[in-house]
Amino acid sequence: MISYPSPNFDDRPSGAKVKYLILHYTGMATGQAALDRLCDPAAKVSAHYLIEEDGQVFSLVAEHKRAWHAGVSSWAGDRDINGLSIGIELVNPGHDGPGYKGNYRPFPMAQMTALRELSKGILSRHDILPRHILGHSDVAPMRKCDPGELFDWRYLASEGIGLWPKGDDPSLGQNWRDISVVQQNLADFGYDIKVTGKLGSQTKAVLRAFQQHFRPADIRGQSDQECLAILEELRGLH
Ligand SMILES: [Zn+2]
Missing domain, CATH: 3.40.80.10 (Peptidoglycan recognition protein-like)
Incomplete structure (x- = not known):
């Protein structure tokens, strides 16, 4: 060093x-x-x-x-x-x-x-x-x-540093079309986001940040089942 x-x-x-x-x-x-x-x-x-x-x-x-x-x-x-x-x-x-x-x-x-x-x-x-x-x-x-x-x-x-999802529970993420559910999960995880029920610029930016960290294959900032499933899984790891 x-x-x-x-x-x-x-x-x-x-x-x-x-x-x-x-x-x-x-x-x-x-x-x-x-x-x-x-x-x-x-x-x-x-x-x-x-x-x-x-x-x-x-x-x-x-x-x-x-x-x-x-x-x-x-x-x-x-x-x-x-x-x-x-x-x-x-x-x-x-x-x-x-x-x-x-x-x-x-x-x-x-x-x-x-x-x-x-x-x-x-x-x-x-x-x-x-x-x-x-x-x-x-x-x-x-x-x-x-x-x-x-x-x-x-x-x-x-290597024991930080979180990564297993992504092995197909029952998770069912409500991914309900943006208020996605927003609430993002907020509960720690992101600074308002629950509005609408996919506005803040929600897209937060979803993109979440995807860049936990689901880098698709970082367009849209909601999908895999994203919500990962969020729900990670919240369970709290
Ligand atoms: Zn920086």
């Missing part, structure tokens, strides 16, 4: 305990460009760690300090996600750029194994539930789509 201190942090609220692990991609052309930005006082952004595509880990902010990675965000009623989380940036150029996927590309195995080891250490030091290991898009679905559909949450869960 390379120490690469960022000035962009403050104190966690008094008494606040770390309960979330939030994963990001950098969305910049190179890791160095991202490090420069995360250490630029004018940018006012940071993360606790950054992981290069070759697996090199940079430590930017001490874990007991509040890094500035999540911005305006929310989960299960918690609004100061920065105050309650550790943030990790994964180097990846992201969805910006030409075409639908921009320069977004798969996260190499060396990067994923480095993330696995870093996460295991973090989980040994803090009380973080599997369902509180989330992407930036989960806590800010209207603004963010990182780490995105190419991020291998299934692999992480197989």
